[in-house]
Amino acid sequence: MLLERIYDEDLAQASYLIGCQANGEAIVVDARRDIEVYRKIAAANGMKIVAVTETHIHADYLSGTRELAAATGAKVYVSGEGGKDWQYGFAGERLLDGDTITLGNITVEAMHTPGHTPEHLSFLITDGAFSDQPGFMLSGDFVFSGDLGRPDLLDEAAGGVDTRFDGARDLFVSLQKKFLTLPDYVQVYPGHGAGSACGKALGAIPSTTVGYERSFAWWGVYLEADDEAGFVEALLDGQPDAHAYFGRMKRQNRQGPAVMGERAALAELATEDVAAALAADEIGIVDTRHHSQVHAGTVAGALNIPAGKRAASYGAWAVDPETDKRPLVLLAPDSESATEMWDHLVRVGIDAVAGYVRTLDGLPSYRPETLAPADLAGFDAALLLDVRSKSEHAAGHIPGSVQLNAGRVLWHADSLPADGVIVSYCQTGARNSVAASALRRAGHRVVELEGSYAGWNSWNGRNTQNP
Template sequence: MLLERIYDEDLAQASYFIGCQATGEALVVDARRDVAEYLELARRHGMRIVAATETHIHADYLSGTRELAATTGAQIYVSGEGGQHWQYGFEANRLRHGDTITIGNITVEARHTPGHTPEHLVLLVTDGAFSSAPGYALTGDFVFAGDLGRPDLLDEAAGGADTRFEGARQLFASLRDEFLSLDDHIQVFPAHGSGSACGKALGALPSTTVGYERLNAWWATYLRDGDEQGFVDELLDGQPDAHAYFGRMKRENRDGPQLLGSLPPIVQMANDDLARRLEADEVIFVDTRDQHAVHAGTVVRSLNVPGLAKAASYGAWVYDPETETRPLVLLAPDQGFAQAMRDHLVRVGVDHVAGYTTDLDGLPTTVPAVVPPAELEGVDVAMLLDVRNRTEHTAGHIPGSEQLSGGRVLWHLDQLPDDGTIATYCQSGVRNSVTASALRRAGYDVVELEGSYAGWSTWKHSQPIATSA
């Protein structure tokens, strides 16, 4: 049996390629939407992708299950659990508790594990050429290395009302009845790692085991003691802010993401034509440099999505394809970078990239307003806005600031002042630059705090302590 983990550092998301080397058949689990890497894996191993499935309706990225099926002819398998409100809206084989998928000598069994979402499945993998019992569990957003999937996303991103409490109780039951019933040696492969917003304390390890989590996970004591309420309270406490685009991901993944097909190469645009289109407000410019370069000068009303590392995440913060139809033009050193950037953006449904340019020559530019920490108190601001997560704000913030995380700002403009200057900060300046660019494009007067909270803290601690005479 072949089992390979394909990890996207941008979204801290893992998908899995499972292949039977005896028959050359393969299954992909929790695929992302740009599917070239799975096709290359199949080619390299001389295999055919005959099936694609997923553990649940994802909230943080668009699934590539349908894309893979359209490209390879693979059979689609999705959860049929969770009740009528959590059924997929496209044609697929429905998996219920105990149903199996067979790939050559490999059997994949679906186990219903509600809590993170009502329809969630764990997939138990048995290598029939080696054993008659499962040796691997693909746990999706149920059990991570050192943590659990959050049960509050339906409230935070999908319009639910207090579903978190029932979800937390379901997680407790799923752990007790399903996960802890598994043998200790079973290797656990989760769908996310450290940095994902799908939990609050995800470990960076790519895998764990049932036995290790049984002995060491924070939740294990609550399960041993049968303390459901203590478990619920700790699970729900301190969850990070859910990005607003998660709601769109839920809807599109439930209904079926639009198929991409074969995308054409991204072409370089002439800057004189680009300047004309920017003047006519026909396209949106995306500056892909870091905040320091942007602060030295950028295109007027441009969005800042700095580099490839978090392009999908930040792209979905600042561009909503449900309300915006104008295509993007990327600042990129070459075509390869531009196409890699597009690959990241389509993972969150930002599909319309019209082209790229390699420089700002001849384009309308501006220098964003930035204020040093020592001068912040002298700026007349209508709001001092902390765009970090609420847990970061609670741990320490600039006095008088209000918190609204960067991934939620554009969807909560009603919480911002109608006029006046907004001063913004994050921890180091990266998220701040991304969010500030979106607010400026939306028409707000924004000044960024140089160095953000880290810079302010350093400056504050360097000030002499006032003493009484």
């Protein structure tokens, strides 16, 4: 049996390719939309992807299940659990608790494990060439290394009202009647790692075991004592901010994400053509450089979405493709870099990318406004905006600031002043630059605090010690 974990550092998301080496058939679970990685792994191992499935209707990324099926001819399987309100809107065989998929010597058994979402499935994997009992579990957003999937995203991102309590109770039952009935030796492969907003304390370890979680996970004491009320309270306390784009992901993943098909290489565009399109407000520019370079000069109206391991996350904070249909032009040093950036963006449904430019020369220039910490006290701001998380703000913030996570600012315009200047900050500047550029594009005047909270804290400490 082949079991390959494909991990996306950007979204802290894991997908899996499981293949039978005897007959060359493989299944992919929880695929992302840039699918070439799965095709390469299958080809390198002489396998054909014949099935694709997913653990649940995802909120943090756009599923690649339909994309991969269209490219390979694989059969689609999705959950049929959760009741009528949680049925998928696209074709695929529905899996119920106990249903199986067979690939040569391998059996994939669906286990209904509600709590994170009502329809959630985990998958038990049996390598029939070795044993007649499951040895592996793909737990999706049910059990993580050291934590559990949060049960409040339906409230936070899908318009639910107080569903978190039923979800938390469902998780308690799923642990009690499903997870803890498995042998200790079963290896558990979760759908996310540290950094994901799908839980509050996910471990960075790529896998765990039933026995390890049973013995050491925080929730074990509540299960051992059969303390459902204590479990619910502990689980719901301190969950991180849910990003606003999660609602879009939920809707699109349930309906069925658009199939892109083979994407042609991005074309390098002439700056004079880009300048004309900008003047006509037909496109948007994405400046993919570090925020320190952006602050030295960028393009008027440009979004700062730094290239690298957080490009999808930052892109989803700054672009709402449901309301802004203008295609994007990327600033990138070469075609390979531009394509890699595009791969990250399509993971969150930002598909409309018209091409790239290597330079901003010849485009309308702009230098983002910044403010030194020493000048903050005397500055006439309509709002001092802290775009960090709730927990960061609670741990220490600039007096008078209002917290609104960078992943939510575009979707909470009613919380922002219609007139006047917004002074914004994060911890060191990267998230703030993303949020500030998005707000500027939406028409707000935003001044970024130099060095953000870390810079202010350092200045304030020196100023306090040496009045």
